[in-house]
Amino acid sequence: MKQQKISENLFGNAAERYLTSPVHAQGGDLERLAALVRHIGPVKALDLGCGAGHASFALASSGAHVTACDPSENMLGVVSREAKRLVLPIQTVLSPAEKLPFEDASFGLIVTRYSAHHWRNLKVSLDEAARVLVPGGKLVAIDSIAPEEPLFDTILQTIELLRDASHVRNYRVSEWKLMLVDAGFSVVESDVWMVRIEFGSWITRLDTPPARVEALRAVFPDLPDEAQHYFGIGEDYSFDLGTAWVEASRCQQEAK
Numbered sequence: 001m002k003q004q005k006i007s008e009n010l011f012g013n014a015a016e017r018y019l020t021s022p023v024h025a026q027g028g029d030l031e032r033l034a035a036l037v038r039h040i041g042p043v044k045a046l047d048l049g050c051g052a053g054h055a056s057f058a059l060a061s062s063g064a065h066v067t068a069c070d071p072s073e074n075m076l077g078v079v080s081r082e083a084k085r086l087v088l089p090i091q092t093v094l095s096p097a098e099k100l101p102f103e104d105a106s107f108g109l110i111v112t113r114y115s116a117h118h119w120r121n122l123k124v125s126l127d128e129a130a131r132v133l134v135p136g137g138k139l140v141a142i143d144s145i146a147p148e149e150p151l152f153d154t155i156l157q158t159i160e161l162l163r164d165a166s167h168v169r170n171y172r173v174s175e176w177k178l179m180l181v182d183a184g185f186s187v188v189e190s191d192v193w194m195v196r197i198e199f200g201s202w203i204t205r206l207d208t209p210p211a212r213v214e215a216l217r218a219v220f221p222d223l224p225d226e227a228q229h230y231f232g233i234g235e236d237y238s239f240d241l242g243t244a245w246v247e248a249s250r251c252q253q254e255a256k
Contacts, residue, residue, distance in 0.1 A: 016078065033113075037109070045108070046107045048110055050092075052078050055142075056068040057088060059109075060090050066089075067091045068090050076094060097112070098124045109139075110139045117143055127184075140245065146169070148172050180246070185249060194243070216237065
């Protein structure tokens with residue numbers, strides 16, 4: 001089965017759980033998105049890889065005209081239902097990030113939140129984002145990130161893949177910046193913070209198979225002391241996960 005289909009199946013089946021997940025439904029970054037829209041004013045915004053729609057709701061409630069885009073029909077169904085309940089005018093579009101069905105310069109703001117580490121090809125997706133964003137428009141990427149130290153990076157990719165068969169890569173902030181510049185963006189700012197991941201809900205949210213859960217339980221205790229400290233691994237295997245806000249502006253010249 002192709003990676004894209006694995007991702008669609010996993011997250012489609014988990015759509016309702018992601019709607020109510022505290023990690024996804026809460027966070028100061030959502031208020032920061034809302035404040036950004038209030039500062040910019042009414043703007044056409046694209047929530048790229050929208051998942052259960054939390055970024056879309058924050059954007060639309062602050063005055064943005066939002067298109068929520070995702071490759072999972074079930075996720076888009078949750079977004080449409082919740083948007084109706086919240087009385088928010090959000091349009092949904094079924095599409096992967098690598099090939100967007102929009103005209104050039106269609107949006108003034110693009111946001112992706114906790115999604116890009118599932119994309120098959122981030123470089124192509126950023127090229128597409130640059131294409132559909134107006135010159136001078138903003139892109140905000142919010143995602144779990146890999147540590148810059150190779151040891152910790154390798155460990156994170158290992159546990160992420162064990163938990164989620166659709167996982168591609170958590171990128172380092174330095175990788176984000178390089179790929180954004182290559183796609184025609186200038187990086188405005190970046191911030192990193194740690195989010196506590198509760199192990200039980202983490203594996204339950206995606207219905208991780210028992211064999212993979214057992215593999216995770218075997219991996220965590222054997223990690224080197226440096227990694228145990230960095231990730232703050234607890235007795236119940238809960239851990240700290242780096243998350244970043246990377247904000248960039250589309251350069252004025254033509255996108256690739």
